[in-house]
Amino acid sequence: MGRYVARRLLQMIPVFFGTTLLIFLMVYALPGDPVSGLFGDKGGSPQVIAALKHEYGLDLPIYEQYFNYMRDMILHADFGTQIASGRPVTDVLGDAFPVTLRLAGLAFAFEAVLGLTLGVLSGLRAGRVTDNAILLITLLLISVPVFVLGFILQMVFADQLGWVAPSVNDDTDLTQFILPAVVLGTASLAYVTRLTRTSIAENLRADYIRTAVAKGLPRRRVVGVHLMRNSLIPVVTYLGADLGALMGGAVVTEHIFNIHGVGGTIAESIVRREGTTLIGLVTILVLVYLLASLLVDLLYAVLDPRIRYA
Amino acid sequence: MRGAPHATWVACAAALTLVATACGGGAAGSDTGAVLSSSWGDPQNPLEPANTNEVQGGKVLDMIFRSLKKYNPDTGQAEDMLAEKIETTDSQNFTITVKDGWTFSNGEKVTAKSFVDAWNYGASLKNNQKNAYFFEYIEGYPETHPDDGSKQTAETLSGLKVVDERTFTVRLKQKFSSFPDTLGYAAYAPLPQSFFTDHAGWLKKPVGNGPYTIESYAKGSQMELRTWEDYPGPDKAVNGGVTLKVYTDNNTAYTDLMAGNLDLVDDVPASQLKNVKSDLGDRYLNTPAGIIQVLAFPYYDKDWNKPGSDKVRTGLSRAINREQITETIFQRTRTPASDWTSPVLGEDGGFKEGLCGDACDYDPEAARKLIEEGGGLPGGQVKITYNADTGSHRQWVDAVCNSINNALGNEKACVGNPVGTFADYRNQIGDRKMQGPFRAGWQMDYPLIQNFLQPLYYTNASSNDGKWSDEKFDRLVDEANAETDPAQAIRTFQQAEEVVRDNMAAIPLWYQNGSAGYSERLSDVRLNPFSVPVYNEIKVS
Numbered sequence: 001m002g003r004y005v006a007r008r009l010l011q012m013i014p015v016f017f018g019t020t021l022l023i024f025l026m027v028y029a030l031p032g033d034p035v036s037g038l039f040g041d042k043g044g045s046p047q048v049i050a051a052l053k054h055e056y057g058l059d060l061p062i063y064e065q066y067f068n069y070m071r072d073m074i075l076h077a078d079f080g081t082q083i084a085s086g087r088p089v090t091d092v093l094g095d096a097f098p099v100t101l102r103l104a105g106l107a108f109a110f111e112a113v114l115g116l117t118l119g120v121l122s123g124l125r126a127g128r129v130t131d132n133a134i135l136l137i138t139l140l141l142i143s144v145p146v147f148v149l150g151f152i153l154q155m156v157f158a159d160q161l162g163w164v165a166p167s168v169n170d171d172t173d174l175t176q177f178i179l180p181a182v183v184l185g186t187a188s189l190a191y192v193t194r195l196t197r198t199s200i201a202e203n204l205r206a207d208y209i210r211t212a213v214a215k216g217l218p219r220r221r222v223v224g225v226h227l228m229r230n231s232l233i234p235v236v237t238y239l240g241a242d243l244g245a246l247m248g249g250a251v252v253t254e255h256i257f258n259i260h261g262v263g264g265t266i267a268e269s270i271v272r273r274e275g276t277t278l279i280g281l282v283t284i285l286v287l288v289y290l291l292a293s294l295l296v297d298l299l300y301a302v303l304d305p306r307i308r309y310a
Numbered sequence: 311m312r313g314a315p316h317a318t319w320v321a322c323a324a325a326l327t328l329v330a331t332a333c334g335g336g337a338a339g340s341d342t343g344a345v346l347s348s349s350w351g352d353p354q355n356p357l358e359p360a361n362t363n364e365v366q367g368g369k370v371l372d373m374i375f376r377s378l379k380k381y382n383p384d385t386g387q388a389e390d391m392l393a394e395k396i397e398t399t400d401s402q403n404f405t406i407t408v409k410d411g412w413t414f415s416n417g418e419k420v421t422a423k424s425f426v427d428a429w430n431y432g433a434s435l436k437n438n439q440k441n442a443y444f445f446e447y448i449e450g451y452p453e454t455h456p457d458d459g460s461k462q463t464a465e466t467l468s469g470l471k472v473v474d475e476r477t478f479t480v481r482l483k484q485k486f487s488s489f490p491d492t493l494g495y496a497a498y499a500p501l502p503q504s505f506f507t508d509h510a511g512w513l514k515k516p517v518g519n520g521p522y523t524i525e526s527y528a529k530g531s532q533m534e535l536r537t538w539e540d541y542p543g544p545d546k547a548v549n550g551g552v553t554l555k556v557y558t559d560n561n562t563a564y565t566d567l568m569a570g571n572l573d574l575v576d577d578v579p580a581s582q583l584k585n586v587k588s589d590l591g592d593r594y595l596n597t598p599a600g601i602i603q604v605l606a607f608p609y610y611d612k613d614w615n616k617p618g619s620d621k622v623r624t625g626l627s628r629a630i631n632r633e634q635i636t637e638t639i640f641q642r643t644r645t646p647a648s649d650w651t652s653p654v655l656g657e658d659g660g661f662k663e664g665l666c667g668d669a670c671d672y673d674p675e676a677a678r679k680l681i682e683e684g685g686g687l688p689g690g691q692v693k694i695t696y697n698a699d700t701g702s703h704r705q706w707v708d709a710v711c712n713s714i715n716n717a718l719g720n721e722k723a724c725v726g727n728p729v730g731t732f733a734d735y736r737n738q739i740g741d742r743k744m745q746g747p748f749r750a751g752w753q754m755d756y757p758l759i760q761n762f763l764q765p766l767y768y769t770n771a772s773s774n775d776g777k778w779s780d781e782k783f784d785r786l787v788d789e790a791n792a793e794t795d796p797a798q799a800i801r802t803f804q805q806a807e808e809v810v811r812d813n814m815a816a817i818p819l820w821y822q823n824g825s826a827g828y829s830e831r832l833s834d835v836r837l838n839p840f841s842v843p844v845y846n847e848i849k850v851s
Contacts, residue, residue: 030734048438258557258559272731
């Protein structure tokens with residue numbers, strides 16, 4: 001077990017370098033440069049543009065830029081400077097990540113709790129009215145694009161009913177994140193429900209369940225321990241991968257509810273061609289993905305004792 | 311959010327009965343009124359006066375700084391603010407006296423040195439200030455900011471001299487009679503010593519000498535400004551303060567305004583223009599701003615710079631139905647342009663409606679004829695280049711092309727040529743890669759006719775993106791700058807503008823308005839010629 005974790009952690013190193021290099025190259029390949037966009041419609045003075053490019057090392061060859069960047073990041077935990085604002089990227093990250101964690105955390109809790117409940121419910125009643133109703137609802141949720149759902153919920157709950165604020169005014173107030181989290185988690189909720197449902201419905205017919213029932217175990221224990229544990233493996237795999245997607249992919253939701261999180265910052269950095277900011281953000285997302293997938297793999301053993309790690 | 315405002319009201323009422331203090335976003339401790347909230351965009355640059363070149367950062371500078379002059383929000387006239395007197399006999403050497411009694415909000419006195427140090431900082435190449443070119447008229451600029459990329463040989467401008475605590479002299483490298491009128495621009499603001507001694511600290515929480523002080527600044531999300539109670543100037547704020555909230559999408563800001571979560575939106579989204587009248591009634595403002603949109607041409611491209619090209623350009627201008635486009639696409643938030651300046655200058659300031667004459671009138675027949683006489687469109691087609699990521703430029707470029715195509719009776723006469731990002735667009739312009747007309751917008755720095763002509767059309771001027779050059783124009787501008795009689799100077803500038811017209815150096819499209827919407831709590835809201843709300847006059851009930 002310990003050796004397995006150590007090996008997995010070591011494997012993260014090449015993945016980490018590979019992703020950062022790829023992103024670096026991709027940003028470099030984009031047309032334009034981040035300095036020319038800073039001057040608005042007014043032409044910038046060529047001297048100031050040249051001086052700024054020099055200051056941020058943009059006049060160096062690409063491999064040198066990458067080397068310098070990695071050196072600063074690894075040796076000094078220095079993620080560079082956001083060119084537009086002149087702020088250290090670590091500050092930008094420090095502002096955006098807590099906000100995103102709140103949003104993604106709430107969305108994750110929402111999809112996991114509600115998704116599992118609905119999935120178990122519909123799996124246990126496979127083929128009956130409850131099951132069909134839930135399947136229909138999830139189909140609807142999967143097919144409605146996020147921005148449509150976002151605007152509808154915003155209009156109904158904020159403008160018409162006035163239950164919640166239409167946008168997030170205070171980043172530290174978790175209640176304001178409820179509506180955006182619901183919007184963000186909805187599509188995943190539908191997937192979690194469907195995965196759980198299929199898995200439960202299938203395992204319900206498995207031999208070990210028949211044995212458990214035959215042993216005379218109470219139904220609560222049959223479902224809660226024997227059935228759930230074995231059925232959760234695909235769901236946990238999905239949830240693990242989804243955590244990263246919730247954090248980095250919330251661009252649309254953040255936009256609708258005016259949340260200043262990671263997704264919006266990433267989108268903005270791409271438009272402004274801010275390589276350093278982008279890589280800083282994505283590096284942390286990559287780490288989140290890697291850790292989440294490690295956690296998922298470790299959870300397999302907990303869920304299914306037959307799985308062993310060497 | 312219907313619930314929360316009620317809660318706020320209850321809380322406010324309670325607070326009022328208890329301590330009779332203001333309510334809003336915290337303890338303002340002021341007797342002047344409540345705090346209002348206003349939409350904002352994240353400033354693109356650090357909030358240094360000489361480094362802020364866009365309206366969002368400019369909004370803050372306008373609140374926390376006062377310069378030698380201030381532009382009247384109604385007339386756009388430059389009026390003395392910190393300047394007691396600005397004297398000159400030759401339009402080249404100026405003696406500036408600063409009024410007594412002004413301080414920064416940290417208590418430091420505003421002296422002649424506050425100005426000279428600030429200007430030297432702005433002009434010095436090593437500080438990479440984006441507005442450095444504002445100091446280019448001052449003697450010694452080439453040494454502090456060399457053109458050729460060589461090392462700067464001086465730290466300070468040799469044309470600036472402190473005489474005594476309240477007096478300093480400015481020597482310009484050429485005659486420039488309207489120089490005093492440019493001094494209302496934010497880049498000329500005075501700076502306290504803490505700006506130089508603790509720069510990082512100052513940037514975190516800028517300190518100025520304007521009617522507001524910055525209480526807190528969370529970069530990327532919001533800034534709390536409070537009225538400075540001891541503000542020595544005549545335009546003290548009548549409200550308790552302003553909370554600027556960053557919105558990444560102006561639609562969200564509008565939704566928040568409608569829900570009562572926000573008091574003031576100073577950029578009504580295009581998609582809401584149709585229903586803004588019914589939503590807000592007379593709480594919607596749509597007033598002229600000092601912004602003009604034009605189509606510029608690449609004069610470095612031989613196709614656009616040969617005998618007859620001027621006829622082709624004039625023909626294109628006459629093929630654009632400005633009336634219809636401003637009506638249908640912009641819902642009257644733009645006005646068809648008939649000169650190269652802006653209505654905010656006023657007649658006395660050099661705006662001359664109809665200066666463009668026939669050349670800006672829609673006439674398909676004449677357009678066809680002119681283009682034919684000029685040798686036809688280069689390559690048989692014009693491509694209008696624009697950036698597609700901001701400002702919904704696509705809609706109007708398509709409309710302009712449609713108008714041209716209809717006028718010329720040729721489906722393929724004009725097409726749009728979108729560039730993905732603004733950064734790339736500016737880069738291509740800088741690299742002289744434009745192959746046909748391209749979108750160019752100009753937002754004035756100060757309300758002078760000079761600012762609409764010289765930076766854009768003078769040979770090698772800072773924003774002359776098309777690299778147009780005309781000896782006669784340059785000469786007239788030089789003459790106008792040297793002219794000491796303001797009325798005569800403006801007449802000469804207008805003659806220069808006529809040269810622009812006769813060559814159709816750039817096609818004027820429309821003047822842009824500033825728009826704003828506000829909640830029922832506010833009154834006395836108006837926009838200045840820079841399309842920024844005049845915050846210090848807004849009353850909050």
